[in-house]
Amino acid sequence: MTKPLHFTAFQMLTPGDNGVWRDPQNIRNHLDLNYWIGQAQLLERAGFDAMFFADILGVFETRESGAELSVRDAHVFPLGDPFTLVSALAAATRSLGFVVTASTTYEPPFLLARRFSTLDHFTGGRIGWNIVTSYLDSAAANFGLTEQVTHADRYARADEYIEVLEKLWLQSWEADALRRDKASGVYADPAKVRAIDHRGAHYAVRGPHLVEPSPQGRPVYFQATASDTGFDFAIRHAEALYTNAGNPEQLKASIERLEGLARTAGRTARPLVFAGINLAIGASHAEAEEKLERQTRFRNDDSILAWNGIDIRRYPRDTRLSDLATYGTTRPLRSVNGRHDVTIQDYIEHTRRLRTPFTVLGTPDEVVDQIADLAARTGLDGFNISSATTPGVYEDFADHLTARLRARGLLAPPAATPIRLRDRLAPAGIR
Amino acid sequence: MTKPLHFTAFQMLTPGDNGVWRDPQNIRNHLDLNYWIGQAQLLERAGFDAMFFADILGVFETRESGAELSVRDAHVFPLGDPFTLVSALAAATRSLGFVVTASTTYEPPFLLARRFSTLDHFTGGRIGWNIVTSYLDSAAANFGLTEQVTHADRYARADEYIEVLEKLWLQSWEADALRRDKASGVYADPAKVRAIDHRGAHYAVRGPHLVEPSPQGRPVYFQATASDTGFDFAIRHAEALYTNAGNPEQLKASIERLEGLARTAGRTARPLVFAGINLAIGASHAEAEEKLERQTRFRNDDSILAWNGIDIRRYPRDTRLSDLATYGTTRPLRSVNGRHDVTIQDYIEHTRRLRTPFTVLGTPDEVVDQIADLAARTGLDGFNISSATTPGVYEDFADHLTARLRARGLLAPPAATPIRLRDRLAPAGIR
Secondary structure, three states, X not given: OOOOOEEEEEEOOOOOOOOHHHOOOOOOOOOOHHHHHHHHHHHHHOOOOEEEEOOOOOOOOEOOOEOHHHHHHOOOOOOOOHHHHHHHHHHOOOOOEEEEEEEOOOXXXXXXXXXXXXXXXXXXXXXXXXXXXXXXXXXXXXXXXXOOOOHHHHHHHHHHHHHHHHHHHHHOEOOOOEEEEOOOOEEEOHHHEOOOOEEOOOOEEOOOOOOOOOOOXXXXXXXXXXXXXXXXXXXXXXXXXXXXXXXXXXXXXHHHHHHHHHHHOOOOOOOEEEEEEEEEEOOOXXXXXXXXXXXXXXXXXXXXXXXXXXXXXXXXXXXXXXXXXXXXXXXXXXXXOOEOOOEHHHHHHHHHHOOOOOEEEEOHHHHHHHHHHHHHHHOOOEEEEOOOXXXXXXXXXXXXXXXXXHHOOOOOOOOOOOOOHHHHHOOOOOO | OOOOOEEEEEEOOOOOOOOHHHOOOOOOOOOOHHHHHHHHHHHHHOOOOEEEEOOOOOOOOEOOOEOHHHHHHOOOOOOOOHHHHHHHHHHOOOOOEEEEEEEOOOOOHHHHHHHHHHHHHHOOOOEEEEEEOOOEHHHHHHHOOOOOOOHHHHHHHHHHHHHHHHHHHHHOEOOOOEEXXXXXXXXXXXXXXOOOOEEOOOOEEOOOOOOOOOOOOOOEEEEEOOOHHHHHHHHHHOOEEEOOOOOHHHHHHHHHHHHHHHHHHOOOOOOEEEEEEEEEEOOOHHHHHHHHHHHHHOOOHHHOOHHHOOOHHHXXXXXXXXXXXXXXXXXXXXXXXXXXXXXXXXXXXXXXXXXXXXXXXXXXXXXXXXXXXXXXXXXXXXXXXXXXXXXXXXXXXXXXXXXXXXXXXXXXXXXXOOOOHXXXXXXXXXX
16 A cells, blocks of 8 residues: 655745745745745645744854855845744644744753643644754854854753653643643642653753643654764654755665664654655646746855855855865755765756756656655655745645645545644654 | 823733632633634724733742642643744734733843744734743742842843843844845845844843844833832833832822933833723623622632742631741732731732722723723823633623723724834833
8 A cells, every 4th residue: 555645845934045035926925924824724735744944043154254145145044933933824724734943952941842832732733843953153153152062962962952841741740630620629630740850961940841731742853864963863852854865775775774773772663754855847847847947047156055154256166065164064065966076066057957866847747756756766754845936836736736646645635633743644653 | 182091911821820710601721722813803802902921931839838729720820832822813913912921031032032023023013022030939940040040130131131132133134234126136235234242241142133123123112010120120121011009199109200210211201001900890880899709709719829939728817918928939928908917818808809999890981980090090001901711801891891992082993004012002212
């Protein structure tokens, strides 16, 4: 039997990246609540499992020109707080999930625990957490740190951070603590609501948790990583993982490695694995080609390596990526399908063409075939899809893919009743 | 000419206080988004200026029995995160404001600055901030502190905290930095978006601010205090102030003192002053009496001094309040209309009767008269109104007071177009 795939929509509360906002047809308005409500309703209609809100807490700066490129091109800047958006979208939908990125490095765990619990209630159990440890120097500087804590330290802090949250979410209130018994006047049983008294290397939190147990108990845990440390962390915590690889064979190997790590750790199964794809759907193959080209037509080449802290205007275009060094971020330098022995010019052309082994392009039937094939070849459970501008890929997905995917058993039928995000994804248990 | 008064609705994301949730007619559901949307629409219809969300970050504990009373009676517990609610309510209303409490003591200022800016955009300029410095030991313990920072230290930190926020909100982006010019490809002018490079005694924050200037620039500043230190802080920062006093004459004197302080500090005028009233409206005076009585009928006496950390079950009812000491809070012990030389039993009876000089009770016309009279006698600009249960006071206000207040010029007419909260309140400038 074909296993239904999962789809999430990659979002940030920003005009876009690398100047794509300039497309004259683009009506995206990242600070307009009604714009977002329309997007959420579209994605629900399209059968997406969740909106996935990425986030960072600083600006992509380059060694050569600071924040100039990000400010000018609206390259992941400005960037609003995604948590503030969720309740409006939840009120306008009934089964769409909301995965929100939050860092374990900068915010007191007590506040984050309460926020997620409240949102899990307000969404009826449709909230997920994309766990990140932060990787930008420009973010660290906004929190009084002159430089980032090291990669390994950040993961150690993250482990304890999650330990604190889980004590609040899962241990502070016993399962039958909540009584709401008007006759006896007992709202909750004081013997079953407890302080957690956590005292660890990094955090001291007493509790009790301020919110009664929520529909999912805790948010669904997502993570995005491709590093070894990240994989180890994912095996300890993640229910779903976003990862990338140069090509499907490498991705298959990564997923197998994850399976092995999960077995070794005694997990029932590995996390669900999602990968990003570049998607373009047309009535004809040629129209799909034109749509893919349109996604990068208004991209500004200047800021394409701003992700890595490099202002390419200062270098000859035949400079090799291997001769450049990242700046202000712990992220590795981007490559072309896994190769670093390419020049800036090669990278620009590659970025413009959007042609990677994860580009899925064609008529609706062709695209469905390719999606099914990618999943079968790699073991992927789901796809993360961005849309550079609005209207864009999501409208095409809703109009042309949703029914076809369902007809082939590649997308779950619409939920008859509201459904919790964890029930919808049915990830393996972590422990 | 009569000056229109302002009305805010006191709210917390909690079942209530002192066990009032037990009223069999009560349909309040603090974790149901649709419940809150209904309340917001009701309050907008009633002509309220704003919902005022109070908040604390701990539990009211007593020296004698810890959190027992708060947990059992649902006494301001459980308690969700009010920020998560705003966007859903903003989408369902057009002119109602949302004042959210946030502490300057526990959260990194960079995060709070971004959250308020995002919400000011999403609400179209209808956000306010109730600035608190926190006063509960049980909250401090949730943030790794064994005891609270002192009252004076908290205000010093708060001054710097606000300084950081204002640098982010008002200085990081120049007024004409935002260009959004698709032709030139300039989203914002890099020369006009700057780091703030704040390095103070308590905070180091580099910036730039991640969100473009919002409709109001910054939230409207509210504060709630009656202490001298609090008044000084309010003169430095607040646009509106919630304060309490034993009787109208004392309140009038307080407001005059505030006026003097404002003049001395060179402010154009004092902050707007709001006070809480106990409101009950009936078709007859007798029905209003019955409604007032109903507000406390399901109150549990046991927890009435839990606010101050005292479990009255452990003391004879003739114990004087002056012989008790607060526990776990910097709040002064509650009194009866300013008097502490009363017993626990006196206090219980007083609390049950809800009869203070700020109780406004009667037929609609009587109530309008009393509200007008209270404002005239004290100089008050507005009233903060709670409703113990739902349905309750707000429905009566909308049905019976709104039109009458408007007919007398005591309530502004409905806004013809969406209006920003600061424009609606028109407070005096701080500087």
